[in-house]
Amino acid sequence: MSTVTDTPQTRRRDQHRPKLSDRARAERKLGWKLAGPAFVIMLAVTAYPILQAVWLSFFRYRLTDPDAREFIFLSNYSVIFTDSLFYQALWNTVFITVVTVAVELVLGFAIAMLMHRIVLPRRTLRTIVLIPYSIITVVSAFAWLYSFRTDTGYVNGWLNTLTFGAWDATFDWFGSWLPAMGVIMISEIWKTTPFMSLLLLAGLAQIDSAMEEAAKVDGATFWQRLFRVILPNMKAAIMVAVLFRTLDAFRIFDNVFVMTRGANNTETLSTLAYKQTIDRVEIGMGSALSVVLFLLVFAIALIFIRGFKVDLAGSK
Amino acid sequence: MSRHRSPSRVAVALCAATVLVGLTACGGGEDSTHLTWYINPDGGGSNPEGGGQAQIAAQCTEQAGGAYSIEVQLLPNSASDQRQQLLRRLAGSDASVDLMSLDPPFIPEFAQAGFLAPVPEDMVETFTEDRVESSVTASTWNEELVAVPFWANTQLLWYRKSVAEAAGLDVEGGNVTWQQLVEAAEAQDVTIGVQANRYEGYTVWINALIAGAGGEILVNPGPDLDDIELGLDSEAGRAAADIVRSVADAGVGGPSMGTADETVALNLFQDPDTSGFLVNWPYVWAAFPANGVEFIDDIGWAMYPATSDEGDPAPPYGGISIGVGAFTEDPDLAYQAAECITNHEHQVLYMTGTGNPASRAAVFDEAEVVEQFPMADVIRDSLEQAVPRPQTQFYGDLSTAIQRVWSPPDGVTEDTPAESATLIMQVLRGEALL
The missing domain is CATH 1.10.287 (Helix Hairpins)
Incomplete structure (x- = not known):
């Protein structure tokens, strides 16, 4: 063996x-x-x-006109890399990835600590935390869409009440870039933080409690224990969690597709590739975009595994 | 080692069995008299007594006396998604697509790709008799009828009589212009329900505005890629942009104008406090009582607003034609079914059941139709004047490019039409993403 x-x-x-x-x-x-x-x-x-x-990806190939298929070698790639829409989608994707993964890491860690420490309703708590993750992404996207929309939503109403009327009750969350991206990211964070916290919980469980106790005896404060003992000892788990979520977040599709369909400059790489392949049935261009997306994801994985020395097989 | 081998054989056998089961499941030897009709969602849903396409399917099955049976399959809600699903099935030579409810702007694309079975010559007359002209035009590609006109749609101007009166606007009497509407709505502090979300409905509005100003998005319908001539960068294009911008600037398009589709626009009009005007399809007439609107007596209807004082309005044209899939086992049988689906009796049933207007002119004279739709004559007049969206096999790209450049509506300037024309040409030549 x-x-x-x-x-x-x-x-x-x-x-x-x-x-x-x-x-x-x-x-x-x-x-x-x-x-x-x-x-x-x-x-x-x-x-x-x-x-x-x-x-x-080396062809100009439209599904509705297969006879006109033409070998154009790298032309699709040159179109992609000279089109501002690609860079906008890339920027949106990176923005969503960085913000959501960072927020999820902090939130997920807090939840993991809570789950790790709490004794009494342990199982119930773990089940509750997992609920968002068990919901299908499209369903969660629709739920968030409807709660933020001006006609069916309640969020505007709540904000209006909480701010004593200062918040515009008819604010269109999906009418401009920043609020739309905000809702997309909130939905993404709500949905996948449990996943992050579970991975981190596994890391927390591996730490030898004797080390923490020794630090405590030596008079270390909570923050000292956190930064000097806990975090260094679960670096591997953190890196694995961040890697998985980064790869996942980089391919974001459902939330954007359901909420904005890329309107107001909220296009991401996945929705852009979908549009060329499925909507426009431009198989060549869509394939080229998918290849670019694949290479980017591959590069991220490589950077993590080689650069940060994430060991997917080992634990420490 | 022999002990190691037997499990792998079992595994191979299992794999083979799985593959075989999968293949036979795909093969499925279905009865050739069984027809599948892919329908767009309507008021009847999939209920065989709901007054919609499902009911027509059930009735035709019964009337056929065993010659064929029709089963309905529901397509997605939005027109673009319907196109996508049908397109992908047909590109994969799916023989299960016997009949399909097709949105008119996508007919050229399907016909050009060879996805539609040719209409039998002896049935062309049956399929065009008594039909409003716009429905036949929309079902024609390269001077041949390629689909069967089923129902024909057009948008009307819906308005609160009290609001129009207070604003001193004679909506019923003559052609109202968009400019007059915006001024009236602003003065009365009410809204105009429009469709300006980044979706097909926005192209419908833009096309109507440009056509109303005497222009055309596509100057030469049905050309090859190299011969395409666009009419966006024109006075008519700029007049349309001006109207979109003025509705957005005046704030009368509602709080979420940039994300408004037909439903959002309808919801806006149903709000008793702010409702003023709405451009929408006649299905709303059946939706008002269903949604519990209490001011139905105060709702009036009129011809679609004109783009300017000089020209006639050019109401949007929509509706559904029945296409027969090119890969169906028995196209003749499918066309027989299409004849049943689109006959006079069923168009009356469909119009009264779902509120979607018929493509047969005589249907508008039926007593039950007149009783249920007091605006039947306006609808028919509107259908006479209706201008279809550009007819080209590249319609999907053209429409998506327009939606992208013209979104959001408050960002529209006088350069927008020219920018959209440039993008369309770049996209069609494969020089830009969409």
Whole structure:
């Protein structure tokens, strides 16, 4: 079983070893036999569509006019990288990712601490916290859309009451960029903070309580314990949580699609790719955008794993 | 090692079985007399007694005496989503699309792509007799009838009689202009319900405004890509932009004008405190009592507002035509069903059941229609004057580009029409994203 649990470091060392023992060779063989079918299936369902998308991105190809399909090599990419709409979508996507992940990290950590410490209604609390995450994103997007809309919404009414009438009760949240982005992000944060807090809770649970107690005995304050003991010891869990949520947030689609459909400059990369592929049935351009999105997501994952040394297999 | 092998065989067998089951499920040997009709949502929903398309399907099935049976499938709410779903099915040569309710602006795209089965020559006369002209035009592509006119829609101006009276506006007597409406609404502190969300309905409004000023978005209908000539960058285009801007600037479009679709506009008009005017399809007449509006007696209707003093108004044209999918097993049978769906009896049923006007002119003379729709004659007049949206296979791109540049309405300037023309051409040539 050693082949399965090998860390990248040991594997690298293996390459320098001239000969494998019989046992190791047999184990490697068995490993391939066991993992082979899954590997083939994974290639079929992920590598094939990705390569197909790359291939299609070299064409001008409209689904309603297949005969006019034309090989244009990198032209689609040059259109993308010279179009201001792409940069606007990229900026929106980065903005949403940074803000939501940062807020979720803080909120999620607070909730994780609460879940970790609280003893009495522990199960109930964990169930309640998980409710937003169990709701389908489209449903949650519609719920937030309707609560902020001027005709069906209650948020304006509440704000108006709470501010003693200073808030405009007919304020159109989806009528301009910032408020629309705000609602999109609130919905996103509400929906995925539980996920973040669960990952962080797992990290918290791994910390040896003796260390914290030792710090306490030495007279460390709460903040000292938090920043000197707890956080450093759960760095791996934090990085994994941030990585997962960043990749997730970068592909944001549902909330934008349901709430604004990209109106008022709220387009994100995913909605832009959707528009070209599904709405305009411009398969070539849509594929090119999807490839760009894929490369960006890939780059983020690479930066996290290489740059911040996130170890997805290990815990510390 | 032999013990290791047997589980993998089981796994392979399981995989194969799963794949096989999947394939047979897709193959499904359906009865060829079974027709699937993809309908846009209407007042009847999928209720076979709701007075909508579902009821027509049930009645035609019964009347066919076993020759065919029609099952309805509900399409999404918005016209763009309906197009998308049908387009994707047909691009995948989906044989289950026997009949479909098609929004007129998308007919050229479907016809050009070869997604519509040709109308049998001997049925062309049946499908065009007694139909209002605009419905036949909208169902025609390259001088051939490609779909069957079912119902024909047009927008009217709905107004509060008391408001018009207080403003001294003679709405019923003559053509009211948009400028007069804006001034009256501003003076009376009431709203004008319009559709200016970034969606198809906004193009409907813009097209009506440009056509009302004597212009055209597309000067030469049905051209190839290289021959396309746009009429946006014109006096008519700028007149339209001016009106959109003035409605937004005066604040009479309601608090959420930039996100208003038909429903939001209707809700705005239903608010007793601020309701003044509304441009919307006649379905609203059935919606007022259903939504508990208490001032129905105070609601009047008139021809769509004119863009300027000089020209006639150009009311929007909408509605639904029945298309027969190119991959259906038996197109003749589907066209027989289309004949049943669009006959006089069913158009009367549909108009009285859902409030959607018929494409057959004679329907407007039926006693029950006149009784239920006191504005039937105005609708028919409006349909005579109605101007369809540009007919081109690139309509989707054209409309989306217009919506993007003209949104938000309070950002519209006199340069907007020219900017939208530039973007349309760039997008069509593959030089810009949309």
